[in-house]
Every structure is written in structure tokens, then in C-alpha cells.
Amino acid sequence: MQDLGYTVSSTITGAITVLISYIPRFLGGLVILLVGLVVASALKEIVERLFRYLNLDRWFGRANLGKLVKVGDWPAILAEVVRWAVVILFLIPAVDAWGLPQVTNVLNELLLYIPNVFVAVIVGFVGLVLANLAAQVVRTAAEGMGSTGADLLSTVARYAIVFFTALVVLNQLGVAQDLIRILFTGIVAMLALAGGLAFGLGGQERAKRTLDGLNQKIKEERPKIEERLRQASEVRSGNKPNPSSNNKKRGGRG
Numbered sequence: 741m742q743d744l745g746y747t748v749s750s751t752i753t754g755a756i757t758v759l760i761s762y763i764p765r766f767l768g769g770l771v772i773l774l775v776g777l778v779v780a781s782a783l784k785e786i787v788e789r790l791f792r793y794l795n796l797d798r799w800f801g802r803a804n805l806g807k808l809v810k811v812g813d814w815p816a817i818l819a820e821v822v823r824w825a826v827v828i829l830f831l832i833p834a835v836d837a838w839g840l841p842q843v844t845n846v847l848n849e850l851l852l853y854i855p856n857v858f859v860a861v862i863v864g865f866v867g868l869v870l871a872n873l874a875a876q877v878v879r880t881a882a883e884g885m886g887s888t889g890a891d892l893l894s895t896v897a898r899y900a901i902v903f904f905t906a907l908v909v910l911n912q913l914g915v916a917q918d919l920i921r922i923l924f925t926g927i928v929a930m931l932a933l934a935g936g937l938a939f940g941l942g943g944q945e946r947a948k949r950t951l952d953g954l955n956q957k958i959k960e961e962r963p964k965i966e967e968r969l970r971q972a973s974e975v976r977s978g979n980k981p982n983p984s985s986n987n988k989k990r991g992g993r994g
Contacts, residue, residue, distance in 0.1 A: 776830020791815035867905025
């Protein structure tokens, strides 16, 4: 009975000792995390104020790109990415202080992944800008040529660029990279084949008319070419000196 009591008391004493020794580490990690949250919120506010100060919509409007480029929620997205990057940066030493090495490894990998998110956000923004620009260019060109399907062509151009931008973003984020590469290659091959077939089948009749017209023109010009060649041959034969007449002239002189 005494041994049981000693075992229970020693276990409780050891647990209390471990708990008391762990409290400073927990408090230290908590302080680090709280400081990180404060710094992250401050940096988020700084980024948002910076974008508000720059007022990119006004600059794009002055460059006559206001209808093509809409900044919208992109500054808020970038600010949120900055915030979480700072939070994870401070969370790593906090978790390390708490004695959680596996969580620390996961957070390190996540921290190394954040630059891909930055690049993906920038690529997405540029892709949407180019999509709007391409749609405007296609619509203007189609309307200039008198096409009735200007809106349809501009929509197709916009969503085609948006689709390829989404593929690039997913590839940058590392989401099913092999599948995206296969899909991209298949789409490019499909478009090339479709374009070749459309050009070949659609331009077959026109190519035939062009070749027939060229053949007819050659037939019409052939007599004229032959007549010119004959005249040139006669001129050369008329200007050719006669050897017998030259000998007679030389004999008379002698």
C-alpha cells in the first residue's frame, strides 16, 4: 500500500514538475505568436494604405486603361498573403518553443511555399489584364472589319486567355503539374489540328479558284510571250553579220 502511494505521489509530483517547467516555454511561444500577430496586422494595414495611396485605378485611367484594368480586390489579396506570411514566420519559433518539431517542419514547408502564392497572384492579375486587353483589341478589329460576331469573338479571346492563365497559376501553385502539362499540350495540339483543318477545308475552294485564275492568266499570256520571243529572235538574226558579204567588201577594197 505504501508503494502504491509512493508511486502515485511521485507520478503527480513529476507531472507537476514537467508542467511547471513547460509553462515558461509555453508563455514564451505565446508571446512570440502575439508579437507576430501584431506585426502581421500592422504590415497588412501598411500594404493596404500603400495601395490606396498609389491609387492604381487612377493611373490606369490616365493611361486609358481604366476599362481594361480593374485593380479591385487584388490589393486586399496581396495584403492578406503578406499577413499570413508574417504570422507563419513568427509561428515557427513559437511552435518550436512549445516542443512540436513535426508542426515546425510543416510550417517551414508552408513558408517556403508562400513565394509561389505571390507569383501566382501576380500572374493571375497580369493574365486578367491581358484577357481584357485582348478582348478589346479583338472587338475593335472585328467591328472595324464589319463583323457581326465582334462580341462573340471578344468573349472567346477573353476566356481563352483566362483559361490558360488559370493553368499557369495552378502550375505555379504545384497543383497537379503533370496533369496540367498534359492538358495544356493536348489543347495546343487540338487547336493546331483544328486550325489546320479549318484552313485547309475552308480555303480549298479559294485556293482552287486562285490556281485556276493563275493557269488561265498563263494561257492568255503565252501567245504574247511566244510572239515576243519570235520578234527577239528575228531581231538577233537580222543584226547578225553575213560572212560572204564581208569577204566581198574586203576583196573590193583590195
